[in-house]
Amino acid sequence: MDDDDEASVATERELGLPMERLTLFLDRFIVSLSFLSLLTTAIARGGDPSQHPLPGVADAGDSILTRQLFEEKEPVITDEMAGGYMSNSELEEAMKEFSKRCANISRMYSIGKSVKGFPLWVMEISDKAGEEEPEPAFKFIGNVHGDEPVGRELLMLLANWLCDNYMKDPLATLIIKNIHLHILPTMNPDGFALRRRGNANNVDLNRNFPDKFFPMNDIMQTRQPETRAIMTWVKEGHFTASASLHGGALVANYPWDGSEWIRKQYNACPDDRTFRYMARVYSNSHYNMSLSKEFEGGITNGALWYPIYGGMQDWNYIHGGCFELTLEISDNKWPPANELPVLWEYNRKSMINLVASVVKTGIHGRVFSKDGHPLPASVMIKGINSMVNASSILGDYHRMLAPGAGKSYQVSVSLPGFQQKTTQILMQDSSASLDFILEPEDSSKIRRIPRILGCRCDGTDKLELVQYLRGIQLEIYIVVSICLFLFILFKRKWFLKLVNQRHIVTPKRSIV
Known part of the structure; x- marks a missing residue:
């Protein structure tokens, strides 16, 4: 779905119902009917392991614990369970304290507000935070679902670990010197405060983005403020990769999240190989994710696990060119706070290695015009x-x-108004650098004006000037001739019309 379609014009039908509301109702009705077929088999991402398995999915003795996608009753989060987790105000204070303590490598900013007006705070970590650099940017998003708070705690631990280990640990130093890391600990502060999955309007934010397969959520006014904030953030930023942290399972999930078939079936996106590599980076670095008996290697394609629509990771990939994973990092959605140190140790290496992978692999470079100006060109890989x-800056x-050692890629760069350039690059096990300089399109047809100042004094300048003026004279002659012809044609029609009118108005003389 293109965001240009979002500004739909509301036209009234005979029934007096706005067109956009009618369209939205029909879209949701059709998709809801389609979803009914999934009720007996769907597994809800971020499921509570205390729930019973779905009928027909797992036997009583099976270790796979899931919950139904449309479960009406959410587990009640007691004060005892919430104890030890930072409140929204405590999290905000912790972020401000981090920004003061680590001011040399960080800054804090807001991308918007929640339904209830709580700021969506982000920490940027880099040796030049807030400055534009030709470096990749990575973002972490936690607490998408209000009742999955582990991510917000682990992201604060990650930020502090990077600060404490800068110039001490090689990976911490690599990340801070070569990557702009943006951390949004909570996307859903209202849902966290209410201790439920949805936001203050009880909307699941991971079903609220425009969808690739169905015309869902394509009216901007119907989206939640948290969703709009993320979309604006992604479009204004230039993120290379991303990950959102969830709870209720232990697996690294990658696109596509849905399919046009509305059933559990592997649906590979164009960069399926790269996404599987990224998911394995996280799973293999984790303490026990790769040992999963439910998911081979601890990774899964979203549509194969179970399809969802309006998800954030697919939208990031399509509209932001951002490679996003959905990471389920805890079997328990809201574990006791005393388990957080263990969960941090289990996930720390995975989080660090995933961020570092954006500079350790892939192709990186810059695109310039012939005169040295940076160009926001499109980069394409043949076969993908x-x-x-x-970036435009x-x-x-x-x-x-x-x-992959010895893997060859054909890389093309294009931009309207410039000639496309294509080259072949042989990839090894590490990243590669590749810059492009684009030539203007049809540069041979552009008329060169002779240099009248700074004459070469050999007579060639005069000849060029005469030829140039002759060209101008010929063009002027053609234009004048066309205008004269049109003028005569117009005057002739006007004259004939006038004569005809006189014949009609003037009375005939009698013949003697």
Whole structure:
């Protein structure tokens, strides 16, 4: 869905119902009917392991614990369970304290507000935070679902670990010097405060984005403020990769999240190989995710697990060129706070390695015009039906690709008004650098005006000037001739019309 379609014009039908509301109602009605077929088999991502397995999915003795997608009753989060987790105000204070303590490598900013007006705070971590650099950007988003708070705690621990280990640990130093890391600990502060999945309007934010397969949520006014904030953030930023942290399972999930078939079936996106590589980076670095008996290697295609529509990761990939994973990092959605240190140790290496992968693999470079200006060109890989765009400010691009010794890729760069350039690159097990300089389109046909000042004094300048003026004279002659012809034609029609009118108005003389 293109965001240009969002500004739909509301036209009234005979029934007096706005067109956009009618369209939205029909879209949701059709998709809801389609979803009914999934009720007996769907597994809700972020499921509570205390719930019973779905009928027909797992036997009583099976270790797979899931909950129904349309479960009406959510588990009650007691004060005892919530104890030890930071409240929204405590989280905000912790972020401000971090920004003061680590001011040399960070800044704090807001991308918007929740339904109830709580700021959606982000921490940027980099050796030049807030400055434009030709470096990749990675973002972490936690607490998408209000009742899955582990991510918000682990992201604060990650930020502090990076600050404490800068210039001490090689990976921490690599990330801070070569990547702009943006951390949004909570996307859903209202849902967290209410201790439920949805936001203050009880909307599941991970079903609220425009969808690739069905015309859902394509009216901007119907989206939640948290969703709109993320969309604006992604479009204004230039993110290379991303991950959102969830709870209720233990698996790294990658696109596509849905399919046009509305059933559980593997649906590979164009960059399926790269996404599987990224998911394995996280799973293999985790303490026990790769040992999963439910998901081979601890990774899964979203549509194969169970399809969802209006998800955030698919929208990031389509509209932001951002390679996003959905990470289920805890079997229990809201575990006791005393388990957080263990969960941090289990996930720390995975989080660090995933961020570092954006500079350790893929193709990175810049695109310039012939005169040295950066260009926001599109970068395409032959055989992969997706593209990423270079930034409009610095012309830098960062194309995620799965590594592989001896793997050859054909890379093309294009921009309207410039000649497309294509080259072949041989990838190894590490990243590659590739810059482009684009020539203007049809530059041979552009007339060169002779230099009257700074004459070469050999007579060639005069000849060029005469030829140039002759060209202008010929063009002027053609234009004048056309105008004269049109004038005569117009005057002739006007004259004939006038004569005809006189014949009609003037009485005939009698003949003697």
